Amino acid sequence: MSPSRLDFRLEARASGSRARAAxxxxxxxxxRTPLFMPVGTQATVKAQLPESLHESGSQIxxxxxxxxxxxxxxxxxQKMGGIHPFMQWPGSVLTDSGGYQIFSLPHSRSMREEGAVFQSYVDGRRILLSPELSIETQMAIGSDIMMVLDQCIPSTADEKAARAALQITQRWAVRSLAARKDxxxxxFGIVQGALYPHLRQESAEGLMQLPFDGFAIGGLAVGEAKQEREDTCEVTAALLPEDRPxxxxxxxxxxxxxxAVHRGVDMFDCIIPTQVAKHGTAFTSRGMVQIRRTVHKFSDRPLDPACTCSACQKYSRAYLHHLVKTQEPLGWQLMGQHNIHFYHQLMREIRQSILEDxxxxxxxxxxxxxQAEDLDFPVTQERPPVISPDHGHRIGDYELQLDPGKPARIVHVTSGKTVPTEADIHQWPQAAQLALHLRLPADxxxxxxxxxxxxxLDLGAADSALAAILVYEEESSKGPVRPMHLVSLTEDVSALRLALSHKRYFAYxxxxxxxxxxxxxxWKSRYREGLSWTLLQGPLAAIQAQAPGPAEMILGLPETISEPISTTASA
Amino acid sequence: MSPSRLDFRLEARASGSRARAAxxxxxxxxxRTPLFMPVGTQATVKAQLPESLHESGSQIxxxxxxxxxxxxxxxxxQKMGGIHPFMQWPGSVLTDSGGYQIFSLPHSRSMREEGAVFQSYVDGRRILLSPELSIETQMAIGSDIMMVLDQCIPSTADEKAARAALQITQRWAVRSLAARKDxxxxxFGIVQGALYPHLRQESAEGLMQLPFDGFAIGGLAVGEAKQEREDTCEVTAALLPEDRPxxxxxxxxxxxxxxAVHRGVDMFDCIIPTQVAKHGTAFTSRGMVQIRRTVHKFSDRPLDPACTCSACQKYSRAYLHHLVKTQEPLGWQLMGQHNIHFYHQLMREIRQSILEDxxxxxxxxxxxxxQAEDLDFPVTQERPPVISPDHGHRIGDYELQLDPGKPARIVHVTSGKTVPTEADIHQWPQAAQLALHLRLPADxxxxxxxxxxxxxLDLGAADSALAAILVYEEESSKGPVRPMHLVSLTEDVSALRLALSHKRYFAYxxxxxxxxxxxxxxWKSRYREGLSWTLLQGPLAAIQAQAPGPAEMILGLPETISEPISTTASA
Ligand SMILES: [Zn+2]
Ligand SMILES: [Zn+2]
Structure with missing residues (x-):
């Protein structure tokens, strides 16, 4: 292979393991590897000062x-001389390519050989993210390590889709390298291939023909089981050259x-340490601590007595409990500081143990x-798993209620009412009426x-809206129907936001x-030309002028109306 | 007077001014006075580390x-040994008494001689906040300076209410002192008296009979004009003893x-520096800077070249602009750090100038x-004033906007839409239709x-509902009408709550x-037998079963409906 720009030096291999230090x-x-890289999506790690990251041992x-x-x-x-002076970061920076984010946007992008087209959430522009644009952007950002633009697919994709993705990733890898110029x-190249060992091999062999300075294992941690992830990681890491990270x-x-270190991986990134910090979860030498628990309310102990981070040096669990309960930004900052320090300390210990074999x-x-829960204050009742990309159990005036043995519910706190969270068209009272409306005039x-x-008019958790969409999808599968434009008008999207951030409980x-x-x-359906849905948010009196009309049906009106009504004609 | 526990030493008086240093x-x-005290409502100053507050010169x-x-x-x-070790704050702490907050709760408390009863937002408990409970709590908190429980009223209160408030404040002051025990x-005592100089005098004289260690001027900054505030401040400060803060x-x-320093005041507190920081406003030696403005997007200048705070030492305007635009917590932290530093630097300069006369x-x-806006990058179009010291200008997703020379507005923050806040039956489009519906059948x-x-269906700030009530009242004054039962169905009463807590701006x-x-x-009209109004709160799908029906009219439906619709009959 070509010489690495990174001057990679393997220092030690662990006996009885594929773990290595370099x-x-x-x-x-x-x-120094193995290492963990905190995520600074917007050129800032959530609620962390660069100096604190540096002190805790963040390297990249x-x-x-x-x-x-x-x-x-x-x-x-370009104007500021790159990301290092911009965010005043003395360490190194790795930039991802944008591939993962683009391919995570469910319906808002289109893919072609040239690149992926998506719409900017900042100003609505349509942007073609090509390998060339990704690399140009990463060059402007001035990162130390750039990633090729890859095509991400779910790890559970079928073989045909997985092969197509790795093949385009290979072609884009060539273009990415060319775009780097001088x-x-x-x-780094990115090995794809979903959960198929032979595809992983095909991908790795293709990429290893190219002069990359390191190799990433992509397409994992996106929905597969832990065992599948670990197996695929092990197989893939073993395919990669010894002399590259x-x-x-x-x-x-x-x-x-x-x-993954045990399986031969050197580098990691994840949003978990700062994300869970916001909800009060800490990784500690005594297992996972939920600082919101009342058991910590009066505790003058540090979060982790074995930790040397400044949050543990200075503050009590009682204070952190209070800050997290009151949702004070200082709470996120201190909990995040601890969690990042915990990861780095773990990596330092791992590295040391490899060096000492x-x-x-x-x-x-x-x-x-x-894998332990809180060892000092065990939780006795069953709880949902702690690590999840979920947001809190409360948004606005709505609360998620998880009672053991019962379906999850979303409750409007002030009224105590349960928000409907089903979209079963066979139960939905307006299904027949909608099917009638959808019928295409014969001519x-x-x-x-x-x-x-x-x-x-009653978005709620989008139960009626999705029922209407499902009816459309069913009717249109039987034959041609009228186009349908659903318009939700609401002041408050909290219930829907809450349901969406706990989607695993709400199949619809x-x-x-x-x-x-x-x-x-x-939203516009990709598969059904005529189907679209608009959400207008604001007080009804203020947004009504924007709503297309006239409406032939209104969802969410109380069912007790017994006669046709009109707001414009006089009675 | 009794000796002060604070060992107050007046060091200098400014010539031609009542300003003083002590x-x-x-x-x-x-x-050292004059001084500014950052507000740490929940035992933490928003997004600020205690060490950074200490470095920037926060004293209390x-x-x-x-x-x-x-x-x-x-x-x-009590368990943690007071607020100082709890939040790891090496400086001093002043606690307010809770009076201001209690009296700002619009409908949720009742007042009696013994104290104020209110409902806890944490667990719904009813709590009697008496002078004794306030002082006991402040003793547990372990602040250096406690405030007596006072009865706050709007500065624009009439004389009778203002006198009653200062008299009860005086009786509570005696009880507060007794509750301090050893x-x-x-x-500190708190001088009340609204905008009446003779009441301010009566209040000050009463309190000065008591062995307080300092005196506060209360009941200002709650809605009066700037000139009124300054006049009252000047009059009141002049009444207070020289040898107390x-x-x-x-x-x-x-x-x-x-x-206020010019008028003889030594100590101040305000949430402004951290509150405006979140929205990207900075006080600087070159006027007020709005860092969100695009003019700063590429700027490598510090926020304030004359400032020695670490945000200004380290970061560019371009980075702060980016952090604030992306709503990153680090942005609030750095902007707040600068603003607090700015206040302290101003106080240091003021103190030095008094000492040097x-x-x-x-x-x-x-x-x-x-009072200058951004001197280096002047804003050409008129903008609303940046500063609003009231806590109560935001409820839920609604904000009260007070622009000079314009009527007060309530704005739905997410959508930016203005909520209608008028109930003029001559302008209301549905007035004629309602009048028709109200007609009594001849027999x-x-x-x-x-x-x-x-x-x-669109409660908003109750504009349509009140218009309907006014139409009923007018029609029923002409002759007999049908009874009318108005039913508002809503998820979110925030706009109405906000309007009601600033009723002086909303005549309707x-x-x-x-x-x-x-x-x-x-609500049932006391004067008109047949008139009533019910408010059902919750998701429409959940509360509709409770709504009496059938409805003959619906308010708040978008006006674009052009044909009669029905949700129960099929089309
Ligand atoms: Zn720690
Ligand atoms: Zn500064």
Whole structure:
């Protein structure tokens, strides 16, 4: 292979494990592996000062090309001399390529050989993210390590889709390298192939033909089972060259990281430490601590007596409990500071054990503690798993209620009422009426027909709206129907936001429309030409002028209306 | 007078001004005046590390007894040894008494001689906040300076109400002092009296009979004009003893503080520096800077080249612009850090000028710069004033906007839409239709007639509901009409609550129906037999079963409906 720009030096291999320790040199610093990279999506790690990250041992921060391309934009980095002076970060920076984010947008992008087209959430522009644009942006950002633009697919994709994705990723890898030109920045290729070992091999072999400075394992941590992830990680890491860093993207919990080091991975990034901090979860030497629990209210102990971070040096559990309960930003800051320090300390211990060739012993010890719940204050009743990308259990005036043995409920706190969270068209009272409205006049094609406009005045958790969409989908599968434009008018999207951030409890929300309409205000079906949904948010009196009309149906009106009504005609 | 526990030493008086410089000693530190106290409502100043506050020169932090009583509760402070070790704050702490917060709760408390009864927002408990409970809580918190429980009223209250408030404040002051027992903590009395100089005098003279360690000027910065505030401040400060600190509560902008120092005040607190930081406003030596403005997007200049705070030392305007635009917590932290530093630096300069007897010169210079907008990048179009010291300008997703020379507005923050806040029946489009519906069939008496049921689906700030009530009142004054039962169905009463808590700006709410319906869920006219209004709160799908029907009219439906619709009959 070509010489690495990173001057990668393998220092030690652990006996009885694939774990390894190495150093490499970026444009800014010397990096010791294995290492964890905190995520600074917007050129800032959530609620963390750069000096505190540096003190806790952060060596490389990960920044997101997708977000930084949209805001502040590459021109700002050009003007400011790159991300390092911009955010005053003395360490190294790795930028992802934007691929993962683009392919996570459910309905808002289109893919072609040239790149992926998506719409900016900042100003609505349509942008073609090509390998060339990704690399140009990463060059403007001035990261130490750039990632090729890859095509991400769910790890559970079928073989055909997985092969197509890795093949386009390979072609884009060639274009990415070409786009680097004479930049001294390093570049990593990304191995795809979902959960198919032979595809992983095909992908790795293709990429290893190219002069990359390191290799990433992509397409994991996106929905597969833990065992599948670990197996695929192990198989893939074993395919990669010894003399290049190996980076497992988006992984994971401290336990996941430990397992992946054991399987030969050197580098990791994940939002978990700062994300769970906001909800009051801490990783500690005594298991996972939920600082919101009342058991900590009066505790003058530090969060983790074995930790040397400044939050543990200075503050009591009682104070952190109070800050997290009152949702004070200082609480997120201190809890995040601790969690990041915990990851780095774990990586330092792992590295030391590899250098001293006692990794396996450490691995067995740490495995136990890293999967433990709070050892000092065990939780007796069953709880939902702690780590999840979920937001809190409360948004606005709505609360998620998880009672053991009962379906999850969303409750309007002030009134105590349960918000409907089903979209069963066989139960939905208006299904028949809607089917009638959708019928195409005999002499018209769908293109000629007047669109059916429906107003939804009780968005709630989008139960009626999704029922209407499902009815449309069913009717249109039987034959041509009128186009349908659903318009939800609401003051308060909290119930829907809450349901969407706990989607696993609400099967009807697996339909992607609600996600999109909430994020972008508009959703258009990719498969059914005539189907769209708009969300107008604001007081009804203020937004009504924007609503297309006239409406032929209104959803969410109390059912007790017994005679036709009109607001414009006098009685 | 009795000796002050604070060992207050007047060091200098400015020529041609009432400004003065002094020192005093709390249980923890020696304090130099004039000084500004950052507000740490929940035992933390929003997004600020205690060490950064200390470095920037914070001497005393203000903590809120009302909030800390409810959470974490006095027992936690007792266990942790008080607020200083709890929040790791090496400086001094002043606690307010909770009076201001209690009296700001619009409908949720009742007042009696013993104290104020209110309902906890944490657990719904009913709590009697008496002078004794306030002082006990402040003793548990362990502040250096405690405030007596006072009865706050609007500064624009009439004389009778103002006198009653100062008299009860005087009786509560005696009880507060007695409740202190043998605590070494200092205590300040609070002068009330609204805008009446003779009442301010009566209040001050009463309090000066009591062995207070300092005196506060209360009941200002709650809605009066700037000139009224300054006049009352001047009159009141002049009444107070020379040998005690004088504290103007809740004030204000840097300019307000300068003006009040000139009038003889020593101490100030305000949430402004951290509150405006979140929205991207900075006070600087070159006027007020709005960092969100695009003019700063590419700027490598510091926020304020004359400032020595670490945000200005380290970061560019371009980075702060980016952090604030992306709503990153680090942005609030750095902007807040700068603003607090700015206040402290101003106070240091003021103090120095008093000691050197050149205050008047500094006063004239600073007045100019402190009222200036951005001098380097002037804003050409008119903007609303940045500063609003009231806590109560935001409820839920609604904000009260007070632009000089314009009527007050309530704005739905997410959508930016203005909520209608008028109930003019001559402008109301549905007035004629309602009048028709109200007509009594020729052969019926009002008792025999079917009540007219109206659903109001867009409560907003009750503009349509009150218009309907006014139409009923007008029609019924002409002759017999049908009974009318108005039913508002809504998820979110925030806009109405906000309008009602600023009723002085919204004349149509002087009609008492809205107050009552919000508080009790139901209102029945005392003068018109047939008129009633019910408020059902919750998701429409959940509350509709409770709504009486059938409705003959619906208010708040978009006006674009052009044909009669029905939700139950099929089309
Ligand atoms: Zn720690
Ligand atoms: Zn500064």
């Amino acid at each position: 150093t490499f040199r970026t444009l800014h610093t010397t990096v 921060l990960l920044a997101n090309t997708y977000h930084l391309l949209l805001r502040p934009g590459p021109e700002v980095f 930049s001294p920045q390093s570049m 190996r980076y497992l993207m988006g992984v994971g919990t401290p336990l996941d990281v430990l397992e 006692c990794f396996l012993k450490l691995y067995e010890e740490k495995r136990q503690i890293l 018209q094609s769908p293109e000629e027909a007047t669109p059916l406009i429906i107003w939804d 929300l697996r339909h992607g429309a609600a996600d999109t309409v909430l994020r972008r205000g508009h | 020192t005093f000693r709390t249980l923890h530190t020696t304090v 932090l203000l903590a809120n007894t009302y909030h800390l009583l409810l959470r974490p509760g006095p027992e936690v402070f 605590s070494p903590q200092s205590m 004088r504290y103007l509560m809740g004030v204000g902008t840097p300019l307000d503080v300068l003006e 050149c205050f008047l010169k500094l006063y004239e210079e600073k007045r100019q710069i402190l 019926q008496s009002p008792e025999e007639a079917t009540p007219l049921i109206i659903w109001d 709410l002087r009609h008492g129906a809205a107050d009552t319906v919000l508080r009790r869920g139901h």
